[in-house]
Amino acid sequence: MVMVQLVRSIYRLGFCFFFLVCFVHGGTAPNRASSHAMAKDSAFKMLMTKEALVKKKKFVAFPDIQKILKNGVLTVSLLQDDIFPFFFYDKDAGFLGIDRQLINSIARALGPNVKLKIIRTAKTYDDIIKQVSAGRAHLGISKINYTPSRSLQVLYGDESYITLHPALLLHKKERSQKKDKFDAGQFFKAKNKRKICTISRSSNTYTVNELFPGAIIVASKNEKIRDRKFVEGKCDALFLDDYDVEKKFTEDPFLKTYYEAVVLDKVETPAYIVTNPKYPNLSSFIDDLVRNTTSLQFELHTSFDQYKHHLKPLRERQEKLALKKEAEEGADSSGNNTEEDEEEIQATEGVAS
Numbered sequence: 001m002v003m004v005q006l007v008r009s010i011y012r013l014g015f016c017f018f019f020l021v022c023f024v025h026g027g028t029a030p031n032r033a034s035s036h037a038m039a040k041d042s043a044f045k046m047l048m049t050k051e052a053l054v055k056k057k058k059f060v061a062f063p064d065i066q067k068i069l070k071n072g073v074l075t076v077s078l079l080q081d082d083i084f085p086f087f088f089y090d091k092d093a094g095f096l097g098i099d100r101q102l103i104n105s106i107a108r109a110l111g112p113n114v115k116l117k118i119i120r121t122a123k124t125y126d127d128i129i130k131q132v133s134a135g136r137a138h139l140g141i142s143k144i145n146y147t148p149s150r151s152l153q154v155l156y157g158d159e160s161y162i163t164l165h166p167a168l169l170l171h172k173k174e175r176s177q178k179k180d181k182f183d184a185g186q187f188f189k190a191k192n193k194r195k196i197c198t199i200s201r202s203s204n205t206y207t208v209n210e211l212f213p214g215a216i217i218v219a220s221k222n223e224k225i226r227d228r229k230f231v232e233g234k235c236d237a238l239f240l241d242d243y244d245v246e247k248k249f250t251e252d253p254f255l256k257t258y259y260e261a262v263v264l265d266k267v268e269t270p271a272y273i274v275t276n277p278k279y280p281n282l283s284s285f286i287d288d289l290v291r292n293t294t295s296l297q298f299e300l301h302t303s304f305d306q307y308k309h310h311l312k313p314l315r316e317r318q319e320k321l322a323l324k325k326e327a328e329e330g331a332d333s334s335g336n337n338t339e340e341d342e343e344e345i346q347a348t349e350g351v352a353s
Contacts, residue, residue: 160270
């Protein structure tokens with residue numbers, strides 16, 4: 001009897017538990033479905049809101065810059081020949097220089113998807129101007145100075161990235177006769193008929209005309225011919241800038257033995273980036289970047305020191321020059337001893353006779 005009642009109790013308890021489970025499951029299923037739908041709807045609304053915000057806040061560049069961003073390429077024109085420390089190739093470290101630093105920074109500032117395309121087919125500065133003006137390059141950089149004729153073809157930025165100064169290389173023989181301080185204006189007065197060697201159709205020719213209207217310009221096609229004319233004495237001075245002087249004296253220290261450099265510190269010849277006239281906002285963008293980035297405002301001597309160790313050929317040449325100097329000094333010393341010996345022999349022979 002007791003067993004029968006126990007079985008009945010278990011049966012009733014199980015039946016009640018079954019109905020309880022069904023009730024709970026049946027009541028919560030719709031709620032769960034509803035909760036899931038609400039969560040999904042809420043996430044969708046949140047996602048749509050974010051998309052809407054992105055669309056509203058989407059960056060839209062100026063039309064000329066937008067073309068570069070769309071194509072993902074910034075094309076830059078540089079001279080064919082290296083100009084240390086502005087841009088040069090090192091077989092171990094690759095393409096280096098302050099111009100390289102600058103165009104890298106411009107590309108990065110435009111966006112992570114913008115790549116650099118560098119054109120190095122220009123043989124002269126005017127070739128760079130032509131390439132930029134014709135639209136083959138967005139911008140040009142290669143220690144480019146200002147001239148009015150160039151500014152009619154390309155846009156010069158308001159900000160220069162380095163400021164140089166005109167310089168004159170003079171023969172020391174001529175200067176040794178004058179102890180007074182060198183007066184370039186007086187030296188090149190028209191009545192003196194002094195000649196200056198420079199490169200034709202360059203910014204240097206423009207600057208010479210501005211500074212020394214009385215000077216006679218001896219223009220050459222390129223740097224090599226210009227320097228040869230100066231060495232041959234066909235002009236009284238070689239017109240350079242402080243960069244050229246630094247480079248020449250660094251490459252060949254013996255030049256200081258024969259030539260004297262006079263830097264016109266009060267006259268500035270800034271170097272600019274030039275842009276295609278169809279990209280005025282790119283020019284303004286670069287101006288703002290240079291103006292507000294201290295690391296893109298370069299100084300000549302610091303730049304030389306920064307990259308000097310990359311120039312292995314320069315170091316090798318300096319070593320050869322040092323050996324040459326030692327050999328010359330040794331030859332002079334040996335020659336002097338020989339003359340002294342000969343004098344002593346002659347004196348002895350004279351006494352004997």
